[in-house]
Amino acid sequence: MKSTFPTVLRELLRTHQAFLSYAASHVQKLDLTLPQFDIIITLGNTDGLPYKILGEKTLITKGTLTGVISRLEDKGLVQRDASKTDGRSQIIRLTETGYALFERTFPEHLLFINRLFDNYSPEDVINLEAALKQLHEAVISLRSEEQEKIVDDTEA
Amino acid sequence: MKSTFPTVLRELLRTHQAFLSYAASHVQKLDLTLPQFDIIITLGNTDGLPYKILGEKTLITKGTLTGVISRLEDKGLVQRDASKTDGRSQIIRLTETGYALFERTFPEHLLFINRLFDNYSPEDVINLEAALKQLHEAVISLRSEEQEKIVDDTEA
DNA sequence: CACTAATTGTTCTAATTAGAACTTTAAATT
DNA sequence: AATTTAAAGTTCTAATTAGAACAATTAGTG
Structure with missing residues (x-):
């Protein structure tokens, strides 16, 4: 990998x-x-x-x-x-x-x-912001998954 | 602006x-x-x-x-x-x-x-890394410009 | 070789950092 | 209305942070 x-x-x-x-x-x-x-x-x-x-x-x-x-x-x-x-x-x-x-x-x-x-060209700025947001959203998405796991464990 | x-x-x-x-x-x-x-x-x-x-x-x-x-x-x-x-x-x-x-x-x-x-697609990863490097290099480039200014001031 | 300059790591200080416990006040529930 | 729950800030602690001053050692220069 x-x-x-x-x-x-x-x-x-x-x-x-x-x-x-x-x-x-x-x-x-x-x-x-x-x-x-x-x-x-x-x-x-x-x-x-x-x-x-x-x-x-x-x-x-x-x-x-x-x-x-x-x-x-x-x-x-x-x-x-x-x-x-x-x-x-x-x-x-x-x-x-x-x-x-x-x-x-x-x-x-x-x-x-x-x-x-x-x-920077205008596209460069757009690309940078888009790339950062993509990663940011990936982090947020996984973090809330983790959160749900914890909730499940607490309930179980 | x-x-x-x-x-x-x-x-x-x-x-x-x-x-x-x-x-x-x-x-x-x-x-x-x-x-x-x-x-x-x-x-x-x-x-x-x-x-x-x-x-x-x-x-x-x-x-x-x-x-x-x-x-x-x-x-x-x-x-x-x-x-x-x-x-x-x-x-x-x-x-x-x-x-x-x-x-x-x-x-x-x-x-x-x-x-x-x-x-992430492979391109997504490449784009993210490239975008970050571009910004990083811009920072380094400006930082060394600032450094030269300080040197000039000291010499003057 | 002697002297100066640079490098390595430690120590110190002031500030930031997250997280937890706590107080006070507001909101929600019964 | 009384009680419980949640939210806003403060305070406290342990750790990180950068930066500066410092001692010890090495490298570079005359």
Whole structure:
């Protein structure tokens, strides 16, 4: 059996790692970590987001999110407000300083990142996205199969 | 300007994360973390590898590697031997227990992972790998450009 | 050979990470 | 309405992560 594991999936890990370190190199100049800047970006052009949504958009789990938000709060870039409609929920929004940082740095960051695709044809972009989605869906599909197995075992 | 950043690259992050959590779900049953199991796999079928090579293959930086190896050593799965040819270098190899674990678990792990590609045609695999490599090379190319800039600044 | 530069691995720090236990509040059920 | 169940955030723990400083050794240079 020819194993696709070492070749294709290693390449996924390598590409991911390379991209993160590329993106981080830009963000570090702002004295922010990548997750921190990701929060800033995600909050930009919104009127604040509940904790939960913020975690879903940035792919940061809630236990981690508390720490990241706290550090941004310490830096004065973000603030927590209690939700008016749900007593459990916190709304995170950019402070004035945070919004100013967003406006000042986001366009340049976008250029920096999009430079990766300078030599891409439109088809290349489509292919990449399609290939990633195909793998993503395969993972999700198998993961839910595994989940069902566990449920079956519990019931049995 | 149409931004490729939020769509394609988010998909890279999501796919990567989904894959890791899928792989981790399997490895956790062995009471190992993914990086730890990655080391076991990488050492399997070798006669031991120097620290440096091990880090390159697993994409783990040296500061991190020390901790991961130490934990595997504590579990008795791996041992450190001083290199005979280089006084600075350590050779990491599987212990008997470690090798037994590798032999017992690796084939099943491979099956578990390769299941992701059950519905892939050969072209699908080739496309995925090509798309990832294209992005990877774009990152590397830009990263080295950035590096040159820094050198220029230092010289100027 | 002497000196400098580079490499190997360890140690340390600050941050992120997932997961679990926990508190508080909301929703659902009886 | 009372009770149970679920959801939102916080806190805690163990591990990973990158990066920087450091000691020991090797390689390269004059």
